[in-house]
Amino acid sequence: MATSGDLPFDVESVRRDFPILDQRLLNDKPLVYLDTAATSQKPRIVIDKLVECCEKYNSNVHRGIHQLGDRMTTELENAREIVQRFIGAKDVDEIVFTSGTTMSLNIVAHGWGRKFLKPGDEILVNPMEHHANLVPWQLAAKATGAVLKYIPLTNDGRLDLSHLDELLTTRTKLVAVTAMSNVLGTINPIGELAQRAHAVGALICVDGAQSVPHSSTNVRALNIDFLAFSGHKLYGPTGIGVLWARKELLESMDPFLAGGHMIREVFEQSSTWADPPAKFEAGTCPFIEAVALGAAIEYVTKLGIDRIAKYEHQLSVYAHQRLNEVPGVRILGPSVEHKGAILSLVIDGLHAHDLSDLLDREGVAIRAGHHCTMPLHELLGLTSSARASLAFYNTRSEIDKLIEAIDSAKKVFQRRSGSRPGATR
Amino acid sequence: MSDELYDDHILDHFESPYHKGHLDCPTCSHSDKNPICGDQVTIELSIDENQRVRQAFFDGKGCAISQAAASILCESIEGKTLAELQEFQAKDMLDLLKVRLTASRQKCGLLGFKVLKTMLYSLEQPKAVEETA
Ligand SMILES: Cc1ncc(COP(=O)(O)O)c(C=O)c1O
Numbered sequence: 001m002a003t004s005g006d007l008p009f010d011v012e013s014v015r016r017d018f019p020i021l022d023q024r025l026l027n028d029k030p031l032v033y034l035d036t037a038a039t040s041q042k043p044r045i046v047i048d049k050l051v052e053c054c055e056k057y058n059s060n061v062h063r064g065i066h067q068l069g070d071r072m073t074t075e076l077e078n079a080r081e082i083v084q085r086f087i088g089a090k091d092v093d094e095i096v097f098t099s100g101t102t103m104s105l106n107i108v109a110h111g112w113g114r115k116f117l118k119p120g121d122e123i124l125v126n127p128m129e130h131h132a133n134l135v136p137w138q139l140a141a142k143a144t145g146a147v148l149k150y151i152p153l154t155n156d157g158r159l160d161l162s163h164l165d166e167l168l169t170t171r172t173k174l175v176a177v178t179a180m181s182n183v184l185g186t187i188n189p190i191g192e193l194a195q196r197a198h199a200v201g202a203l204i205c206v207d208g209a210q211s212v213p214h215s216s217t218n219v220r221a222l223n224i225d226f227l228a229f230s231g232h233k234l235y236g237p238t239g240i241g242v243l244w245a246r247k248e249l250l251e252s253m254d255p256f257l258a259g260g261h262m263i264r265e266v267f268e269q270s271s272t273w274a275d276p277p278a279k280f281e282a283g284t285c286p287f288i289e290a291v292a293l294g295a296a297i298e299y300v301t302k303l304g305i306d307r308i309a310k311y312e313h314q315l316s317v318y319a320h321q322r323l324n325e326v327p328g329v330r331i332l333g334p335s336v337e338h339k340g341a342i343l344s345l346v347i348d349g350l351h352a353h354d355l356s357d358l359l360d361r362e363g364v365a366i367r368a369g370h371h372c373t374m375p376l377h378e379l380l381g382l383t384s385s386a387r388a389s390l391a392f393y394n395t396r397s398e399i400d401k402l403i404e405a406i407d408s409a410k411k412v413f414q415r416r417s418g419s420r421p422g423a424t425r
Numbered sequence: 426m427s428d429e430l431y432d433d434h435i436l437d438h439f440e441s442p443y444h445k446g447h448l449d450c451p452t453c454s455h456s457d458k459n460p461i462c463g464d465q466v467t468i469e470l471s472i473d474e475n476q477r478v479r480q481a482f483f484d485g486k487g488c489a490i491s492q493a494a495a496s497i498l499c500e501s502i503e504g505k506t507l508a509e510l511q512e513f514q515a516k517d518m519l520d521l522l523k524v525r526l527t528a529s530r531q532k533c534g535l536l537g538f539k540v541l542k543t544m545l546y547s548l549e550q551p552k553a554v555e556e557t558a
Contacts, residue, residue, distance in 0.1 A: 351488035352462070352488070353464070353488035353490070354431070354488045354490070357490075357527075357530060358430075368462065369461055370461075370462070370463060383463025383464070383465075383486070383487070384462045384464075412431045412436075413431075413436070413489075
């Protein structure tokens with residue numbers, strides 16, 4: 001019997017699940033959305049779930065003893081279990097709902113970093129990290145006297161692990177690393193890094209913002225310590241994200257935000273903390289968004305995360321092939337087999353902003369800038385790059401439109417070069 | 426206003442900029458960066474004894490809009506007095522570009538303008554001190 005895993009991926013039917021994709025922009029150009037790494041689009045089922053919460057049982061969670069409150073709380077805790085299963089966590093109490101990757105990483109940098117780091121301790125980072133997995137560690141280092149060390153990159157934009165033994169020592173207390181670079185697309189060897197970190201007594205904190213939505217993640221199989229990701233890049237709403245950490249870590253950490261819900265008892269001069277995850281969920285959590293994230297994960301799970309990964313990889317291979325044929329285009333990062341479906345480009349004589357503006361006129365949405373990775377762009381000798389990022393709702397014909405649009409953007413600038421007699425400025 | 430963003434006016438200035446480079450002895454100079462994209466513009470002015478811009482030069486790197494706008498700015502402010510430049514508003518700068526910029530591209534189009542305004546502001550400071558002294 002055929003399981004869903006054996007069926008070919010029906011992208012046209014998937015596209016119908018995403019209302020936003022069926023639209024025309026200025027000049028009747030159909031939307032070609034190639035900016036999923038910045039934020040993903042939302043399937044109808046997620047939008048419906050948000051509306052259902054608002055229309056049928058919106059009510060604050062863990063508070064009112066009434067039917068609406070009970071229903072909303074049940075939905076929220078169900079979403080927590082969906083997340084737990086999705087990432088293979090041992091215990092549902094290890095799932096902390098946060099406002100996103102940035103908040104999750106800050107909770108670790110404050111709650112764990114500031115509590116346990118000491119002068120001279122080392123945090124091992126690398127130049128491809130998003131600012132969200134770098135700047136919190138700079139602050140934690142500054143506050144504790146710890147220092148940041150960098151794993152260098154290879155020329156093709158992978159972690160250069162050839163001298164890891166010199167960098168990863170008993171002074172290292174934490175390895176902070178992204179599972180997938182949001183610029184280079186590089187997929188990092190998280191399992192290996194976890195093993196090597198643990199061998200010297202260090203912990204590993206994984207930024208899963210880009211990897212979790214596009215490949216299967218199992219925190220126990222990887223044997224990692226912390227994982228952060230965002231709902232809005234996982235086909236869910238904004239304002240919701242997840243921090244996962246092993247339970248004993250969550251128990252030993254200090255809370256970051258303080259207020260309601262995170263306490264056990266409050267006295268005039270001091271307080272004690274609730275058990276995790278409540279300890280890290282001060283205030284009213286974005287419960288509607290959390291429930292909708294649950295719906296998004298169920299949607300992804302139904303499609304099959306492995307099928308999604310396979311389809312996206314095939315599309316990425318095609319996009320790499322086509323782009324490599326365009327003269328003057330350089331794709332950043334390693335070859336396609338080491339990457340997620342992210343293509344950051346530099347085009348001779350065509351600035352990323354001008355490119356994305358010209359592409360936008362053709363309905364093709366990409367991102368231009370440093371993508372919150374200034375040290376990486378500095379290392380590459382660039383101030384900005386143009387990034388096309390793919391999802392399972394993208395098609396080969398959309399890649400063709402991207403190529404056509406790049407061709408005509410290049411013409412706007414090329415048409416003229418050297419062909420202006422009388423230019424006297 | 427043209428809807429064609431990369432029209433001849435912009436591309437001419439981008440490819441063959443007006444006074445791109447440096448003055449030997451600028452009266453004042455200022456640089457800034459657009460932190461979002463790293464685009465960069467420096468403007469140098471030489472100002473005569475009548476408080477009039479004798480020459481304006483710019484240097485920088487970045488997208489066509491930010492660089493063409495800096496070129497257009499330099500071309501249009503030469504001969505103007507500092508008092509006239511005080512009156513020069515963001516809207517006037519955008520009008521000079523003759524193309525319609527989306528909100529996100531206005532930051533590019535106004536980078537040089539921002540550099541100029543910051544420079545004028547710091548020129549005023551010592552004078553204000555003198556007056557009150
Ligand atoms: C690799 C990576 N880490 C962290 C983040 C930050 O995520 P958020 O802005 O949702 O907190 C992003 C998204 O921009 C990202 O791509």
